[in-house]
Amino acid sequence: MTPRLNRLARGLVNSLTQLMLFPAAAFTFAACASTDEPISIGLAGPLAQPHTGSMRQGAELAVAEINAAGGVRGRRIELVMRDDSGSATRAARVARGLADNPAIVAIVGHMTSGPTAAAAPVYNSGTSPVVHVSPSASSTEIADLGPYSFRICPDDRLHAAVLAEWARQEVGANSAAIIYHNSAQGRALSAAFRSYFTRSGGRVSTADPFVTAVADLEPYLTRLRVRGGTDALMIAGEGEDALRVAMAIDSFGVAAAAMGSAGLWSTELSPIPLEGTLVSTHYLPSMLNSRNNEFVVAYKRASGGREPDHRAAATYDVMHLLALAIESAGTARSSLRDYLAGIGTRADAFDGVTGRIAFDTRGNAVGTEVTMAVVRGGRLVAAER
Amino acid sequence: MNLHPTLNTIRSRIILGEAALVTGLVVVAAIGVGALRTLGSTVSGEQETLMRLSGEGNRLVVALLDQVRAGEQYLTDRSSSALESFRSAGVEAHRHRGRLQSYPEWTLSDRIVLGRIGLLQEEAEAFYALAHAQQDLGRRGAALASAAAARTRADSLGDLTREFLANQGKRAEETAAALTETAENGVLSVWTVLAASVIAAAAVGVATLRSVERPLARLASAAQRFGDGDLRPVPLGDMPQELRELTDAMDRLGGTLRNLVAGVVNESDRVAGAAEDLSAISEQLAAAASDISTATSGISADAHQQVDELNASSTSAGGLHQTGDDTLRVSRRVAELGAGIQRLAESYESDVSAVGSALEDLSRFAQTTADQVQELDRLSVPIYEFIDLIKQISSQTNLLALNAAIEAARAGERGVGFSIVAEEVRQLADSSSSAAEQVSGTVKTIRDQVSTMASTMADGRARVLGVGSVSRGLADALASIRQTVGEIESESKRVAHEVSVNLEAINQIQSTLHNALDAARSHATASEEVAAAAEEQGASTEEMAARAGELSRASEKLRGLVREFRA
DSSP states (O other): OOHHHHHHHHHHHHHHHHHHHHHHHHHHHHHHHHSOOOEEEEEEEOTTSGGGHHHHHHHHHHHHHHHHTTOBTTBOEEEEEEEOTTOHHHHHHHHHHHHHOTTEEEEEOOSSHHHHHHHHHHHHSSSSOOEEEESSOOOGGGSOOOTTEEEOSOOHHHHHHHHHHHIIIIIOOSEEEEEEESSHHHHHHHHHHHHHHHHTTOEEEEEEEEOSSOOOOHHHHHHHHHHOOOOEEEEEOOHHHHHHHHHHHHHTTOOSEEEEEGGGOOTTSOSGGGTTOEEEESOOTTOOSTTHHHHHHHHHHHTTTOOOOHHHHHHHHHHHHHHHHHHHHOSOHHHHHHHHHTBTTTBOOEEETTEEEEEOTTSBEESOOOEEEEEETTEEEEOOO | OOOOGGGSSHHHHHHHHHHHHHHHHHHHHHHHHHHHHHHHHHHHHHHHHHHHHHHHHHHHHHHHHHHHHHHHHHHHHOOHHHHHHHHHHHHHHHHHHHHHHHOTTOOHHHHHHHHHHHHHHHHHHHHHHHHHHHHHTTOHHHHHHHHHHHHHHHHHHHHHHHHHHHHHHHHHHHHHHHHHHHHHHHHHHHHHHHHHHHHHHHHHHHHHHHHHHHHHHHHHHHHHHHHTTBOSOOOOOSOOHHHHHHHHHHHHHHHHHHHHHHHHHHHHHHHHHHHHHHHHHHHHHHHHHHHHHHHHHHHHHHHHHHHHHHHHHHHHHHHHHHHHHHHHHHHHHHHHHHHHHHHHHHHHHHHHHHHHHHHHHHHHHHHHHHHHHHHHHHHTHHHHHHHHHHHHHHHHHHHHHHHHHHHHHHHGGGGHHHHHHHHHHHHHHHHHHHHHHHHHHHHHHHHHHHHHHHHHHHHHHHHHHHHHHHHHHHHHHHHHHHHHHHHHHHHHHHHHHHHHHHHHHHHHHHHHHHHHHHHHHHHHHHHHHHHHHHHHHHHHHHHHHHHHHHHHHHHHHHHHHHHTSBO
16 A cells, blocks of 8 residues: 555545544533543652652642532542642653543642743643642742633742742842752742842852752752851742751751741741741731631641641642632633632622632732741741841 | 425526536635645745744854854953953843743754753853852863853754754655645645536536436427327326426326317217218118119000000000990890790790699698607607606516525425426517517518608608799799890990990990000109119119218228327
């Protein structure tokens, strides 16, 4: 058979196959929708990393509550968890798998900005785009990822502004150094802090990147100590990386007020290295709102007495928000997206444990507040001026 | 085929076929145009995307190279501007990579490559930063090691970028292949639609042809039947409207022909009947003419005979005149002879009267004798009666004597005397009987003799009576002769007179006969003419009969011809 004929034959076979598969696919879809099978929601993040345990617990708590209350539209919620390892490469792969699974109606994730930025184009493209709501991807760079991308956390600039202001006003720092995780989130926070701190009259002496694979921070810290004059040390990193930085700061005797955004803090890790560190956050267990007390109690009960961190609270809120959306708009991906886009405008804003949630036209949470907290006695408590 | 009435015409079928073909062509054209447009927009879209991606990719590569250059430069230069250049190049590179990453066109493998590029960039960046820090701290060896690590990553980055660009090439190839496939699918669709429309048109065409040919064949066979003379209506079945009209026309034609042929058949039957009648009549006429001819011939012959006979009559009339003269002479002679005869008769009359009276006396005597014989016969009757009585007594006595003899035998000795007496008695009885028999015989003889005498007497009387009548007849004959002779005399005289009168009449007859002869001659001539005319008429009649026969045969032939039509 000549190649040309071959292609012709293949084209014909393809057409026929599509013709045959289309009714089959439609039938499968109808069958799924009509049974009492659980509604699947994806949960994507660096789940293997210890500091994200709270995220999973927040999600599971919410799902347990929803299912205990009779599920959504009479159907149970089921979590489909996928680990992106905090890597853009893996995140894209995970996103492809979730988006291609027709049973998945929405995704909670991803956790951080780099993987979220890598995954968002996947969720937003293709024949059947699917919404993903990130609880904590805060990078300024990902403010406009597409119509199916939402996040309920404040932007890094808000954190950076609060941190810069606190460093200047409360710490009285004139010079600040930045050590950032060389990821989208870290770079964004670093850049924002530099911007705000500089604008408010401070000086950023150095901004040094680190990567997980290359975690030797000693030259940076030694240089800071040798040069001296650094009042505040901004750590732009998450979890264990951030913890390592904090520990290194102590080790190499840099006398500066350590500070960073909520990513620093995790109730899943030892709080000791962070003792005294200033943390900007939009959630504290002590926050006063109608739902938070119950949540904290329930979370503590579920997690062996540990308090929820912002990951747990935000993930908990996202789960409940999605449940509400599905209850209102059904399981169809596009109608779910339309409903979410209308929250705060076409639909009422959602009162979550992290506060009142509404979306702007690009899927960013509006009206969120960031406050300063401090690690005190192993707990994250509101910082006092 | 039960189609909608509006579709059941050749016109609509042809339009349908054309429409199918035209529709197919239009669809083909639409598909072609659509495919071309799709191809065009796809090509331009792909081109734009490729240009955008390659532009962004190139800027990323440039920024990465710039960052590496700045990083290397800071290792020797260590000016703040070099540091700033390194930092801003890094920001630029991250920005371009982030922008590249946000494009939805990437495949998963592209994204993975982009992710790895980002990771390598971040690592290289970190190693350069570390090298800078170490350089700042005067740790040249460590700084060189870090820089080497950074360069390793930069090299990998170059490899990855090349891979990425290779992916773009592959992508372009795939796009081209996809476009080719789309185009070929389009071509396939076009061929399919073309084939389908051609098949549809062909099917409609074939259906149309069939719908035309079959009814046409049926029509042809129907026409053939008409031609063969079978004019019965033919059920032609379903067919297009146009042919149906033709069929209707043919039906009407058939109906008209049927009526016509039926009329012709009737008429020919009638003509044939009339011809037969005519033939019969003309034959009769011929026969009659023949008869007339014969009769006329007879008449003609008769007329000739009449003429002959009239001629003969004329001759006879001449003879008659002669005879009349002779008769006159004869009748005068007869009158003379009659007078002689009368005189002779008067002389014999007295003799005859005397004979008559003698005979009457004899007759009276014979009568008397006969009467006496009859008296004798009457008297002999009691004698016979007496004899019978005697015979009866003697028979009784004989029987009695027999009985007595028997009884005497029984008495034996004592009766011997009695038996002798009885025997004597018996002999006596027998003697009485024979005596009576003798008397009877004698009487009978007397009676026979008397009877013979009486009959002789009667015979004699009859002869006497006969002689008397002869004599009376003779007298009468004489008287009659006298009278007749007288009458003959008068008749002779009258005949003589009549003959003289007759002679004149004969003369007249002779002249009349001449006239009649003339008339008869002219009659004969006329009858000959009549005969000729009759013969002529006969000939005409025969000709007419022949013509009638021809007419009859012609009408039969006509009827035969018409009968071939099955109406």
